[in-house]
Amino acid sequence: MGSREHQVRNEWDRIEWIAPDRLQVEDLRFDLVTWGSPKRRSTADRFVLVKDAPFAQSMRAILDGIEVQRVLEFGLYQGGSLVLLDALYGLELAVGVDARSEMSAFDSYVRARDAEHRLFPYLEVDQADRAKVRSVLVRHFLDAPADLIIDDASHLYAKSLATFELAFPFLRPGGVYIIEDWGWAHWPRAFTEHEWFVGEPLSKLVLEVLLIQCRHPSLIERVHIDAHHVAIYKGPAALGGAAGAPFRVRDLYLSSSAVHVDERFPG
Numbered sequence: 001m002g003s004r005e006h007q008v009r010n011e012w013d014r015i016e017w018i019a020p021d022r023l024q025v026e027d028l029r030f031d032l033v034t035w036g037s038p039k040r041r042s043t044a045d046r047f048v049l050v051k052d053a054p055f056a057q058s059m060r061a062i063l064d065g066i067e068v069q070r071v072l073e074f075g076l077y078q079g080g081s082l083v084l085l086d087a088l089y090g091l092e093l094a095v096g097v098d099a100r101s102e103m104s105a106f107d108s109y110v111r112a113r114d115a116e117h118r119l120f121p122y123l124e125v126d127q128a129d130r131a132k133v134r135s136v137l138v139r140h141f142l143d144a145p146a147d148l149i150i151d152d153a154s155h156l157y158a159k160s161l162a163t164f165e166l167a168f169p170f171l172r173p174g175g176v177y178i179i180e181d182w183g184w185a186h187w188p189r190a191f192t193e194h195e196w197f198v199g200e201p202l203s204k205l206v207l208e209v210l211l212i213q214c215r216h217p218s219l220i221e222r223v224h225i226d227a228h229h230v231a232i233y234k235g236p237a238a239l240g241g242a243a244g245a246p247f248r249v250r251d252l253y254l255s256s257s258a259v260h261v262d263e264r265f266p267g
């Protein structure tokens with residue numbers, strides 16, 4: 001194997017597919033469920049993941065070359081996605097926020113690994129509750145920001161916007177902010193037959209993110225989009241104001257805005 005091949009390591013290659021809807025990482029199994037499929041419950045070594053099979057290739061590409069150690073996820077369901085990331089990366093810190101009140105399989109996973117000091121689920125917290133979410137962010141990510149933030153919670157525009165405005169300042173330069181299932185308002189099949197989400201399409205936020213990238217390319221360096229994920233790569237620019245202070249998305253893309261961004265273009 002050449003030296004370049006030695007350098008190329010992608011944690012997502014550690015996944016072993018057992019069936020199109022079942023995968024394994026060492027001794028942990030994951031069952032994939034999607035919209036409308038029968039409900040399943042997680043156990044401490046077998047987790048439900050609300051994903052379809054191509055998600056893994058997509059995440060592999062999005063996170064290629066990104067150091068992932070400090071993770072924040074909104075929308076945990078039974079905790080499967082944080083457990084998968086922990087199994088793949090051996091996380092230093094994983095913080096999760098969900099409106100649910102119960103995640104017993106995740107709790108068992110944490111206890112079995114004595115991981116109470118690095119895996120923190122915050123339940124009964126709405127992703128748009130500015131006071132509660134901000135206290136979680138300040139507690140875990142003010143001194144050492146996140147490498148990866150995932151929003152897989154409500155998929156509603158206003159709530160996802162609030163989360164982005166709160167959490168993006170706590171992402172490190174070079175880190176990735178992923179919004180999942182952003183295109184539900186435009187999907188066929190189950191989504192034309194059933195109203196899974198009620199409210200403004202989440203795709204509106206994606207378009208606004210693209211406008212920020214146009215206005216401040218050193219703040220949002222790159223945006224990857226596929227059918228399920230939007231991955232927003234943070235650049236070296238710093239938002240003005242106190243560390244971790246929230247911002248308003250629309251103030252960042254309108255030409256008339258007076259928000260200060262320290263652009264820090266390379267060279």
Ligand SMILES: C[S@@+](CC[C@H](N)C(=O)[O-])C[C@H]1O[C@@H](n2cnc3c(N)ncnc32)[C@H](O)[C@@H]1O
Binds near residue numbers: 081100125126128
């Ligand atoms: C699609 S599931 C998450 C799936 C999980 N990330 C996985 O891959 O297995 C969405 C989760 O978001 C949570 N959720 C929905 N609306 C929310 C809100 N406004 N605030 C916080 N969590 C919310 C739901 O309780 C649910 O657990």
